[in-house]
Amino acid sequence: MTETLAPAPATSPARLSRLADDDLALLLLIRHFELELLRLYGAGELNGTTHTCLGQEYVPVALRPLLGPGDFVFSNHRGHGHYLARFGDAHGLLAEIMGREGAVCGGVGGSQHLHRDRYLSTGVQGESLPVAAGVALHLRRTEPGTLACVHIGDGTWGEGAVYEALNLAALWDLPLLVVVENNGIAQSTPTGAQLAGTIAGRAAAFGIGHHLVVSADVNEIRPALEPLVAGVRSGRPLVVEFRTHRLGPHSKGDDTRPPEAVRAAREHDWYDRYAHDHPDHFHPLDARARALVEGVVAEVSARPPSRWSPCA
């Protein structure tokens, strides 16, 4: 029960390929947005809580061109990257988190309860899967070829609703894409202490396909996913499991992981690796993203508070 994350592999992760400018820019936007949030919390300028996706940014970036505007995305507590990959709207998201004018949801939902067009998140683990199944049922009937994509973590596989939804998805041939961001930990609990068997085995139990992604290279991940996502669109539900790494604390300052677990996460971080592998590409875009986010923070912080009137 006290087992920690698997130690870093003896060999360092493979060299990353050169990314398209827009992919790198998006990765960096998410990275600097999240870093800036932690800084703002540290400085006491933000209220409430937040869960950053530091280290996991490449998951929504890899998926981005594979999902269309007709597809639904269900996000979770760790959803800033999902939102930014879909809308690129750092202003609206920061305004939501800071409760300022222009907030996506008026400052009511905050970091983990967002709704915009076909994008929706909630902070209660597991509850979005059955809802996504319902949406997928609707899409299958009314807009064939579109799908519902749900992001969940490894820990969320503790919730019974996940299995009820998987059963329905398989039974009813639903266009449901379950994206599991397996970062090896749930809050403070290592996956080995909360998940018996494997995610692959659980998908198999329902006759649902499972695709494992261990790479953090968007150029590798995306083409492998493309035909599989096409399969989801024709009614073959799928579980895609990313083995990923949570770089930061669960929320703000609550990181009790042993140093070697944090080190292992850092060694896998695409950010330092990309800077090392492609310095000429990385540095100008990194500086640009940093400046962009600083500008967003300055602009949004100066806005008046959001307005809203209570409704049941």
Place this chain on the structure above:
Amino acid sequence: MRVAENLNAALHGLLADDPAAYVLGEDVLDPYGGAFKITKGLSTRFPGRVITTPISEGALTGVAAGLALTGNTAVAEIMFGDFAALAFDQLCNFAAKSVSMYGSRLPLRMVVRCPTGGGRGYGPTHSQSLQKHFVGMPGLALYEMSPFHDNREVLAAMVDRGEPCLFFEDKILYTRPTGLADPLFRVRRDGDLAVVDPDVPELAARPDCVIVAPGGTAHRALGAMRSLLLEEEVSCRLLVPSRLYPLDVEALLPHLGGVVLVAEEGTAGGTWGSEVAHLVHQRVWDRLRGPVRLVCSRASVIPTAAHLEREVLLSESAIHRAVREALRG
């Protein structure tokens, strides 16, 4: 001592005194010690009886019932009380029922702890006060943490009931000191009930208004009592019961006057306060100057942004206003 430390000490005491006691919940092990650090030190001192679970509120509540069914004492932590909704079936249809549905009494020593309430900007699904949804379930008792009740004593009372209990713990209260810090007032205990009066015998003997509030609301009520006393020379008495349901209304009666107000953080509609009001009306309607007043949070989701959250949640000034209105009749 802070209330959180008092509760932590109470759990240490329970595990030390009762070799059949278990504590279980999500992320409760050291060094993390639970999302609100209430279980700190427990797993180091009592390994094997402090169990971390997957994110499975329904199952962990069922496991607590199973442990209780086999003669153990089980204390389950729901990380945020909002997620007690995921355990509703285990509580309502199993634990509360099994105490009596098999034709004879089947005691269960089981406590489900629910960190509760808003004020911390956690947003609509992590800030609720769900007490009202559990009121009126035979076989399920509701308690609330209070600055005036020692948690060791409260834990013992819940365990000794031999039926499942929900324990609501206001998250803001965790960081407050135990007891009463305000020299304007004096607190005494009458059984389960904490009675807070102005520290002036003439005022204490004849309060203008009696406020009934669960522990999580007590500080807001006290703040209102202070401003009412200093600014308007209105004296109030505060009654804080530890057990909210079933409520021992007889214990309240000797402390009531003609004007009674119930203050709670739950959102308006179907509240605990309306249950209290009904019980009081049945007993002493003719002694009241008017119906029992209710003051609570607005009938709304609880927003994340601080300035919006404040608009919705019960505040000290709302209690102050409600008392004035009640006195105006």
